[in-house]
Amino acid sequence: MKEIKLYTRGIGQEFGLGCFVCGIKQKLMNNISVFVPSKEEGEEVEKWFKGSYLDFRPREPNWIQLKIGACDKHKDYLTKLNTLIASKINISKEDVDNVCKVEEKE
Numbered sequence: 001m002k003e004i005k006l007y008t009r010g011i012g013q014e015f016g017l018g019c020f021v022c023g024i025k026q027k028l029m030n031n032i033s034v035f036v037p038s039k040e041e042g043e044e045v046e047k048w049f050k051g052s053y054l055d056f057r058p059r060e061p062n063w064i065q066l067k068i069g070a071c072d073k074h075k076d077y078l079t080k081l082n083t084l085i086a087s088k089i090n091i092s093k094e095d096v097d098n099v100c101k102v103e104e105k106e
């Protein structure tokens, strides 16, 4: 499975995102901003996360961030995801699915 190199800037809050676990939208979401190596890879990773969006600015092509959100109920998943990205660096869709999978067992 393809892996993409991601770098997390840590957990914050952001408007206009959906929850990557359940898809719900709140006004203000818990979020992590993740640096991606290129626009192409960013667009691929964007598909892995519900409700995410790629913050690509043509004037800053080397400064591409993917914004990933989580609702209050799923903030723990965001923390897990952040820890995963911080520890593993190269992330695959399978890794993301494993983080979300915990939900199904509840």
Ligand SMILES: [Zn+2]
Pocket (backbone or CB within 6 Å): 019, 020, 021, 022, 023, 024, 070, 071, 072, 073, 074
């Ligand atoms: Zn949620």
